[in-house]
Amino acid sequence: MTTALKPNLARCIWTSALFAVLAMLVAAAVRQILGMDPVVQWSTLVVVAYIFGAVGFIVGIGGFDYWWPWIIGKDIDPHDHSQHGAYSWRDYFKFNTDHKVIGIQYIVFTFIMFLIGGMFAMIFRAELANPGYQVLSDEQYNALISQHGVIMIFVFLVPVFAGIGNYVIPLMLGAPDMAFPRVNAVSFWLLPIASFTLLSSFAFGSFDTGWTGYPTLSEQSPFGGTLFQIGVIIAGSSSIATAVNFLVTIVTMRAPGMTLFRMPLLVWANLATSALVVAATPFVAGAMFMAMFDREMGTNFFTIAGGGSAIAYQHIFWFYSHPAVYIMVLPGFGIISEVIATHSRKPVFGYRAVAFSSAGIAVLGFSVWAHHMFASGMASWLRVPIMISTLLIAIPTGIKIFSWLGTVWDGVVRLTTANLFALGFIIAFTIGGLSGVMLAVVPFDVSITNSYFIVAHFHYVLFGGSILTIFAGFYHWFPKVTGRMYNERLGRLHFWIVFIALNVTFFPMHYQGLMGMPRRVADYAPEFGWSNTLISVASFALGASTLIFVYNMIHSARHGKPAGANPWGGLTLEWLLSSPPPVFNFPVTPRVIGGPYRFGEEGARHAIIPEPEPAETEKVGA
Amino acid sequence: MKNLKVLPLAIIGTVIGAVISVILIVTRTLPMQASEQAANIDYLYIFFLAFSGIIFGIVTLFLLVGVYRFRARPNDQREGKNVHGNTGLEILWTAIPFVIVVACVIGGWYVLAKDDVYAAGEKSGQKIHIIGYQFGWKFDYMNEEIALKEEAELVVPVGQPIAFELTSNDVMHAFWVPDWRFQMSTLPTQTNYASVTPSKIGTFDVVCAYLCGVGHTGMNSAVEGSIIPQVRVVSQADFDKWVAERKAALAQEAEQADQTTTAEAA
Amino acid sequence: MSAAVEHNAPEVQPYRTGLNPNLMGLIIFLVSELALFGAFFMYYGHMRFIGKVDYPGAFHIPANETSINTLILVLSSFTAEFALLALLKRHNAGVFFSLLATFILGSIFLGLQVHEYMILGFTPQDTAVGSIFFSLTGLHGLHVFVGLVLLLLAMIRTCTHKWTPEKHTGLLGISVYWHFVDIVWVILFTVVYCLPGTVTAPA
Incomplete structure (x- = not known):
């Protein structure tokens, strides 16, 4: 597939343009039907173009890709992490679901x-x-x-x-x-x-x-x-x-x-x-x-x-x-x-x-x-x-x-x-x-x-x-x-x-x-x-x-x-993790055992990350 | 017991703060007090400066002394004292602002009630309708039934409350005379009421305080090249003379206008 | 980004609050929607109850006709709830027809609103009160419209058998949204159509 169809900034350009133009045409058509004069009122059309261009931009960047199957009645995978995490600098210019990237x-x-x-x-x-x-x-x-x-x-x-x-x-x-x-x-x-x-x-x-x-x-x-x-x-x-x-x-x-x-x-x-x-x-x-x-x-x-x-x-x-x-x-x-x-x-x-x-x-x-x-x-x-x-x-x-x-x-x-x-x-x-x-x-x-x-x-x-x-x-x-x-x-x-x-x-x-x-x-x-x-x-x-x-x-x-x-x-x-933190943050769910500011207390800790338990193999390939 | 250690510092902080307050009060720069309301508002300001200086002095002193006395040495691995709070202190520093707040409310309310002499102005003094427009003011003297032209100066008598009714023809303006400590907005969709009692004879700058478009900058009689006239405060006798002159001029103008219309009709 | 797909995110065991995050998010979002209505209600109150500004021209707010419309919308809230009850009994056709009934009632409501707009005798451009009347009811109408779209999606997913008694947050969310639209309408109906002083007698 060409890059213009994948969710990225290039797709944004044509989707937002498409949405904007379509919306303007629809708006003009509505004005025609309702008998408003003039039919081509630029200020109204530009407003509509901006609003729907924004929607088009979100579509283009990939904001709805995940939801399409849901909308047409198919299953979605809640464990789909394909948009999560940054592996190269390009990922910072994409629709990314990782809170650290965002x-x-x-x-x-x-x-x-x-x-x-x-x-x-x-x-x-x-x-x-x-x-x-x-x-x-x-x-x-x-x-x-x-x-x-x-x-x-x-x-x-x-x-x-x-x-x-x-x-x-x-x-x-x-x-x-x-x-x-x-x-x-x-x-x-x-x-x-x-x-x-x-x-x-x-x-x-x-x-x-x-x-x-x-x-x-x-x-x-x-x-x-x-x-x-x-x-x-x-x-x-x-x-x-x-x-x-x-x-x-x-x-x-x-x-x-x-x-x-x-x-x-x-x-x-x-x-x-x-x-x-x-x-x-x-x-x-x-x-x-x-x-x-x-x-x-x-x-x-x-x-x-x-x-x-x-x-x-x-x-x-x-x-x-x-x-x-x-x-x-x-x-x-x-x-x-x-x-x-x-x-x-x-x-x-x-x-x-x-x-x-x-x-x-x-x-x-x-x-x-x-x-x-x-x-x-x-x-x-x-x-x-x-x-x-x-x-x-x-x-x-x-x-x-x-x-x-x-x-x-x-x-x-x-x-x-x-x-x-x-x-x-x-x-x-x-x-x-x-x-x-x-x-x-x-x-x-x-x-x-x-x-x-x-x-x-x-x-x-x-x-x-x-x-x-x-x-x-x-x-x-x-x-x-x-x-x-x-x-x-x-x-x-x-x-x-x-x-x-x-x-x-x-x-x-x-x-x-x-x-x-x-x-x-x-x-x-x-x-x-x-x-x-x-x-x-x-x-x-x-x-x-x-x-x-x-x-x-x-x-x-x-x-x-x-x-x-x-x-x-x-x-x-956050200080218990490596810098920068791993893509999925904590390898194991941490346990909080005390207040967050226990400075000056001998050996005091706010939280511990338990050792990972022995690997459970059942999850792989789910 | 820790309180005792910081008590001397608190006293020093208060003293330093008081010195700051005195400096702020002595060097305060305010416009002339040209209205009876101005003095009260300036007293409020002095009161603000007094407690502001003290609070600023205490906060800054504790911060600087704290940072200096408890600074970390190079490669210092010590930890701070494990203190999570002190209920007494916390109540104290909730109470002090509360007292200041109460003082501000009392002071503010008192000055507000004292200065709100609109009703009095309606009874005794001049009632003037200010119309803001882009870009200038127009004044109607409602008691004297004089409607001044646009760009004419506002002339008011000294020593009596003046009741202003403010509206606007187009956008929001704000009629501000800094020397009077007086500001009120003119809105196109409603009438605002405010009053002031000028106490000094002279001319004072009139400023439009709210952004009203491209001419906003020029709507300030203090700016060079502005066509906005200053407000002129005159004695009662001069004011009466001025009113008579204006009335005569208006009558003359009306006559002329009549003549023109008759001439045109003929 | 195939590398990312292979990553298995670690299992999460958060602090137990017993809350459904999706539902909680929806409800918080609806609070902010309510605040949006609040902005328009604030203007309405400012004009009508403090400013005592009247409706433009000679006409009447059709409070009686709109009462029937209100009844229709309240009824649709019940049918939306029947969908959930049917789901708990694993009666898929029941879910579908309850949703359909809700959809039809919602559409009737919207149709009657549009009809009301046509017979009112004033437009959004007629004075400030005309503007706020149309904005309040129009904003609500927009929410009904969004609700109808959501009901349509719910029906599609019912046809593809995606809801189960164990897992139906989407359906639950849509019905919560529909109830919200209903509640807002009841508030709006009370404030705009029923409160004393809101209805101008026909001239």
């Missing part, structure tokens, strides 16, 4: 998106370096900030944690794979489609609404606005599928002996996050669907003429997008607990408190959405309850911060790069958390919302919070994934540049915001000139530091010194 696909792909989103930031920071217009026009500027936000949130921060979780969590649980390996692969392959959809909006006039896409501005933007909505819906479906997978995996696939309170904290964090994703993400999909119908089908959800309500969009949108902040940071908290405990050789201080605070943040996260709308003119009776619930989130967050400090205390702190990132995270996140407390208070929020103070706050939370934890996780599990050590010297250099540049970039923004500089502007009052120049220079340093990281990762993956199974002396299950 994890790497996720991480590499989303990191490329991080670089692209970062590039956009560099470009508009160049514009902002001096007052007046130098590099960009207003249209280009708005397009770039919108893309920066959407790319960073929907195809980097949310999925990269799914990637890290994908790689690590089945190993931590002692499971051979995720509960639904094929769903897992499909949800990864939805991401390139979502990214393509978002980035291709540049070709259709882009979207210029910011990542929030509020109507009625979103009704004015060119056709790219619709692609933004489709892209977010696709990325959202991907993260829902992954979250369902995580929940089922964590509940049903733990190794014997792993009770809830013997689960590593990353698992707890992912449990809470996945519950949030499942319950919250459909809301953003709903908001996007409504806004898209308004644009493409002439409905009147948010329009002025049809008596719609623009504030309703904001309610529905933030009902997802505030929990989304916790979706983007809770798994990071889990990573920090792993990294700090392992590298400080001390049990996590107050394990249960940390675990329950994740759950508490997840539950409270649903009651705080409207704090983004204090100045939007929402119902005024809602302000005080939302202020109280928002402030209450500071308590579980504080518990976590203090627990990590307690973990460092009396430990034996090894200042590896992973641990440096984790410790740096505590400082940066404390700043972000404190400005968050300020912004929760209604009168103060109303006086400076939508200013650079907000930009400073959420970059401290998402860069100083999430991204530092992501780097900590990358460095922590790099030896496990590649079997080699990274260059510690370069790693430390990377940390210090990131940490200093991060603070120089984002801290002055607080002052700019307080002094009255609004966000999302291409030009500003002359008094902000020098501080913006400083911020721009620091942001370029921040961008350049990523090159050090990329070089370190690529070079060390090939030439680093062999790491061995357990370079950090970790106790959780």
Whole structure:
């Protein structure tokens, strides 16, 4: 058979084209039958083409190959592992059901998106370096900030944690794979489609609404606005599928002996996050669907003429997008607990408190959405309850911060790069958390919302919070994934540049915001000139530091010194396996015999892998 | 007993934190307090800085001292102390944020209730309808029945509450006067209400805070080349004079318009 | 990738929870579906109950006719359950005809919905309330349609004798999905058609 018929990227090209063209023809035919005018309405047809092209892509990559026999009433083989595991680099470009391969696909792909989103930031920071217009026009500027936000949130921060979780969590649980390996692969392959959809909006006039896409501005933007909505819906479906997978995996696939309170904290964090994703993400999909119908089908959800309500969009949108902040940071908290405990050789201080605070943040996260709308003119009776619930989130967050400090205390702190990132995270996140407390208070929020103070706050939370934890996780599990050590010297250099540049970039923004500089502007009052120049220079340093990281990762993956199974002396299950782990993870089901962080206990172990029993020959050839 | 060992450090941390707070408070940069609400909001901000500095000081000091005192030596094979928690400490560091949260709620609620003088404004002060459009503001004085043209400046009297009703013709904007610590969005599909009491005579920048399209950047009177006028706060006497002038001008314009229509009709 | 096929994945003996992972996954997925409906219900509540916005023009929501339709859908939930009962008695024809009955009832429901759309007298483009009415019922209709496709697949597999009393997670899942569609309809019917203030009297 030719390669064009096997499930691979080549087949994707013609299947997605085929599906797109067929769907367009069907759509045109339907329009003809219903007597709509004009029959060839390009915007409608392109929407249909994108949606069914995405389905075609999944068909092409092989997402349904396994299910075809089931659909036509034949048997399927649950022990079919033909798509499992990577045996050459080509397997990383295929539909692969191995959670370790999918994890790497996720991480590499989303990191490329991080670089692209970062590039956009560099470009508009160049514009902002001096007052007046130098590099960009207003249209280009708005397009770039919108893309920066959407790319960073929907195809980097949310999925990269799914990637890290994908790689690590089945190993931590002692499971051979995720509960639904094929769903897992499909949800990864939805991401390139979502990214393509978002980035291709540049070709259709882009979207210029910011990542929030509020109507009625979103009704004015060119056709790219619709692609933004489709892209977010696709990325959202991907993260829902992954979250369902995580929940089922964590509940049903733990190794014997792993009770809830013997689960590593990353698992707890992912449990809470996945519950949030499942319950919250459909809301953003709903908001996007409504806004898209308004644009493409002439409905009147948010329009002025049809008596719609623009504030309703904001309610529905933030009902997802505030929990989304916790979706983007809770798994990071889990990573920090792993990294700090392992590298400080001390049990996590107050394990249960940390675990329950994740759950508490997840539950409270649903009651705080409207704090983004204090100045939007929402119902005024809602302000005080939302202020109280928002402030209450500071308590579980504080518990976590203090627990990590307690973990460092009396430990034996090894200042590896992973641990440096984790410790740096505590400082940066404390700043972000404190400005968050300020912004929760209604009168103060109303006086400076939508200013650079907000930009400073959420970059401290998402860069100083999430991204530092992501780097900590990358460095922590790099030896496990590649079997080699990274260059510690370069790693430390990377940390210090990131940490200093991060603070120089984002801290002055607080002052700019307080002094009255609004966000999302291409030009500003002359008094902000020098501080913006400083911020721009620091942001370029921040961008350049990523090159050090990329070089370190690529070079060390090939030439680093062999790491061995357990370079950090970790106790959780993934460190009991070789690095990189075998294709089917555990040769025998491991047994969990104690908590995950029993550092400092003589001869303590979290789990054991029993010796393989004498071979049973009956299974062969089944 | 471990608590006793960390107690001195906690005190030092608090002191260092207090110093940070004082530095933050002294070097705080805020726009002018040009409204009666501004002072209260600034007090809130000072209160935030006070506890933020202390918490930041404690966290950072414990982190740095912890990392230094318990650092691993090269080839250190020791393990940390097998401590899984301390209920007393955990209750303490749940209680401290709780107290801060309660303080924030009380402070925020108090300032909110005090500043929410919309009802008062409706009774005594000027009632002004702000209409946001792409890209500028239009002001209607509802008490005086003056509808200003687009791009005209907002003139308000000092010392009395002004009740704003905000709407928009097209997309969401946000009317922000940083010197007043006042911001409220204008939405096309509803009317928002907010009020402010200007306390200083002068001109102040008007900023559109919410992204409203290509002209958003220019919808900020502080940006060079912007056609958005600043807001002008004047004394009551000057305001009355201005109102009279506007009314006269409007009457004249109406007359002229009448004449034109008559001329056209003829 | 023939090398991979030869690999025998090790037997797994996970922590015993007594849960069926496939069913659990389905139920969690249905929770997120419910949240998707929740987004539309949130908008509906915002407009109709807080904003008190009325339906466009002069017309009536055909609550009585739709009650019959509701009855039909509720009935189909029972027939879906009969399929499982028949399977436990190893009565394959019973399974098939129960599924067929469910399929026919579902189709009637969908047909009546389309008929209702035609006689309503307003379109999705007529004001915000028109949009949300069509979106809510349309989203549900889409779920019914997906359910019908699944029932068709279940019938195919019944014909090829793929379900056994011991192993029929697929059939169980399809019936759970069908019950979900039914429950959502009952909620939707209550909120949109029955709650006081939702029905505008014919003008």
